[in-house]
Amino acid sequence: MTELSPNRNLNTNDWIIETWDPAGSAFALAGAEKLHEAQSPFQKVEVYRSDKWGNVMLIDGCYMVTSKDNFVYHEMMSHPALYSHANPKDVVIIGGGDCGTLREVLKHPGVESATQIDIDKEVTIAAEKYFPELCESNNDPRAKLMWIDGIKWMAEADDASADIIIIDSTDPVGPGEGLFTRPFYTECLRVLRDGGIIVQQSESPLLHLELIKDIRQAWRDVGFECDITEQFFLPSYPSGWWSASFACKGQNDWQAKRDCDVPTKYYNRGIHNGAFAQPQFLIDAFES
Amino acid sequence: MTELSPNRNLNTNDWIIETWDPAGSAFALAGAEKLHEAQSPFQKVEVYRSDKWGNVMLIDGCYMVTSKDNFVYHEMMSHPALYSHANPKDVVIIGGGDCGTLREVLKHPGVESATQIDIDKEVTIAAEKYFPELCESNNDPRAKLMWIDGIKWMAEADDASADIIIIDSTDPVGPGEGLFTRPFYTECLRVLRDGGIIVQQSESPLLHLELIKDIRQAWRDVGFECDITEQFFLPSYPSGWWSASFACKGQNDWQAKRDCDVPTKYYNRGIHNGAFAQPQFLIDAFES
Numbered sequence: 202m203t204e205l206s207p208n209r210n211l212n213t214n215d216w217i218i219e220t221w222d223p224a225g226s227a228f229a230l231a232g233a234e235k236l237h238e239a240q241s242p243f244q245k246v247e248v249y250r251s252d253k254w255g256n257v258m259l260i261d262g263c264y265m266v267t268s269k270d271n272f273v274y275h276e277m278m279s280h281p282a283l284y285s286h287a288n289p290k291d292v293v294i295i296g297g298g299d300c301g302t303l304r305e306v307l308k309h310p311g312v313e314s315a316t317q318i319d320i321d322k323e324v325t326i327a328a329e330k331y332f333p334e335l336c337e338s339n340n341d342p343r344a345k346l347m348w349i350d351g352i353k354w355m356a357e358a359d360d361a362s363a364d365i366i367i368i369d370s371t372d373p374v375g376p377g378e379g380l381f382t383r384p385f386y387t388e389c390l391r392v393l394r395d396g397g398i399i400v401q402q403s404e405s406p407l408l409h410l411e412l413i414k415d416i417r418q419a420w421r422d423v424g425f426e427c428d429i430t431e432q433f434f435l436p437s438y439p440s441g442w443w444s445a446s447f448a449c450k451g452q453n454d455w456q457a458k459r460d461c462d463v464p465t466k467y468y469n470r471g472i473h474n475g476a477f478a479q480p481q482f483l484i485d486a487f488e489s
Numbered sequence: 490m491t492e493l494s495p496n497r498n499l500n501t502n503d504w505i506i507e508t509w510d511p512a513g514s515a516f517a518l519a520g521a522e523k524l525h526e527a528q529s530p531f532q533k534v535e536v537y538r539s540d541k542w543g544n545v546m547l548i549d550g551c552y553m554v555t556s557k558d559n560f561v562y563h564e565m566m567s568h569p570a571l572y573s574h575a576n577p578k579d580v581v582i583i584g585g586g587d588c589g590t591l592r593e594v595l596k597h598p599g600v601e602s603a604t605q606i607d608i609d610k611e612v613t614i615a616a617e618k619y620f621p622e623l624c625e626s627n628n629d630p631r632a633k634l635m636w637i638d639g640i641k642w643m644a645e646a647d648d649a650s651a652d653i654i655i656i657d658s659t660d661p662v663g664p665g666e667g668l669f670t671r672p673f674y675t676e677c678l679r680v681l682r683d684g685g686i687i688v689q690q691s692e693s694p695l696l697h698l699e700l701i702k703d704i705r706q707a708w709r710d711v712g713f714e715c716d717i718t719e720q721f722f723l724p725s726y727p728s729g730w731w732s733a734s735f736a737c738k739g740q741n742d743w744q745a746k747r748d749c750d751v752p753t754k755y756y757n758r759g760i761h762n763g764a765f766a767q768p769q770f771l772i773d774a775f776e777s
Binding site for chain 2: 216220222224225226227228229230231232251252253254269270407432434436440441442465466467468469471472474475476477478479480481482484
């Protein structure tokens with residue numbers, strides 16, 4: 202049996218630490234060898250080597266990706282949306298510069314195009330070097346990668362040109378902030394075809410319940426239907442308890458429309474339906 | 490929108506820190522005013538006041554209970570087992586000295602007896618003072634609280650005298666170690682009635698997959714059937730991704746046999762079925 206070694210004397214020189222002051226919590230991984238640092242016009246991108254979680258990317262000091270746990274995030278940002286749609290062909294990813302969500306989307310043989318628009322090329326540069334496994338589909342002929350403003354891109358995109366829009370952004374401060382607004386959601390609705398799905402990472406149900414309510418209310422206000430929130434595990438994000446929220450241009454029961462036919466580590470049909478189960482406090486929050 | 494304030498300079502004097510060396514990870518809550526400390530013959534029990542997660546109980550330096558997130562743990566250690574059983578009347582809790590699982594069990598009007606056997610009365614003393622909400626059913630006439638060795642108690646219990654055995658223990662080191670062994674499980678099987686259910690907290694699927702396999706293999710070896718693992722969120726435990734494993738003395742499909750008819754914050758019928766969804770890597774681990 203592995204030995205538990207609790208120790209209240211955390212040596213901050215040897216740890217990659219994210220403190221999350223609004224919740225009064227912190228998460229840290231042992232090992233703090235800095236492999237990479239780049240300051241873009243938008244944010245600071247750093248990569249560290251941890252002792253037991255592989256490489257770690259931080260953006261402005263917040264955990265973004267670790268080698269150990271990113272599989273849950275990237276699978277749950279992509280497959281539940283794609284399998285909730287009858288026949289997704291054209292997928293747009295806003296953010297997602299580490300390319301992990303793009304890789305998952307391109308596992309689907311029915312997808313004809315996957316367009317990734319991240320404002321910051323430095324994220325992709327760091328991912329290609331330190332998370333090459335996430336970037337292995339970047340040269341797929343169906344992939345198109347751009348490093349421009351996703352809000353501007355969406356405003357200029359053709360009507361009814363996408364089946365799925367995945368908003369795989371940083372938190373709703375800094376460069377990600379505009380991706381949580383009614384004007385942006387209105388453009389997303391216009392760009393989606395009938396039956397199209399929007400999915401957005403929506404922070405922690407335990408810590409950010411009001412944000413989840415705000416996102417879903419904004420979607421209802423601009424004309425999306427059937428909004429719902431899925432839960433999944435993300436140990437390196439505050440509380441380890443994360444969510445993505447979904448809505449549809451039209452009706453959706455959020456059941457998987459097909460069995461899982463792509464290789465995964467976390468997602469499968471049972472997890473699909475299980476992740477959409479709503480905890481009681483979330484149900485209660487929407488009824489109050 | 491709440492402000493994110495990442496800060497790599499964690500001041501260890503102001504944080505309640507648990508480092509978990511085998512995984513190279515650490516979790517910390519701001520605020521470290523010590524309210525209570527007791528050294529029992531078995532372990533050190535401490536209670537701190539945190540800034541934003543309420544009171545925090547540590548045992549031998551490991552997070553055991555926080556006011557903010559314990560509801561998920563206690564509900565998921567009790568209701569999935571009770572609702573998976575057709576008609577549970579007699580429930581035994583081994584460990585569970587904070588009394589939170591006992592409270593959830595006693596919400597069920599059909600339960601006629603709930604017997605809690607924790608080896609360490611210091612845990613209950615601390616819970617009664619600093620987590621009174623968890624202890625509000627301790628005086629229920631159906632409750633019987635004992636502070637003795639649960640392994641010895643189980644060996645002396647009558648055949649076929651319980652419907653549910655909940656092993657709500659510390660980690661499988663120190664006082665909890667004997668609760669993860671074949672001789673103990675053999676006694677549990679004997680004490681359960683036909684159709685009876687054993688449920689045990691089984692650590693993190695991400696970090697302790699081999700332990701989960703070991704527990705479930707041991708159950709198969711001694712004669713339990715239909716072993717399965719549920720997942721739930723537990724931010725204050727390593728990785729925030731926790732599990733309980735279940736098996737039956739006989740057949741069980743682990744579907745909820747009744748709608749949820751007790752007040753909860755997390756559990757409901759959808760969550761019941763969702764929590765039993767098996768992530769792909771867990772399925773794969775049992776097929777390898």
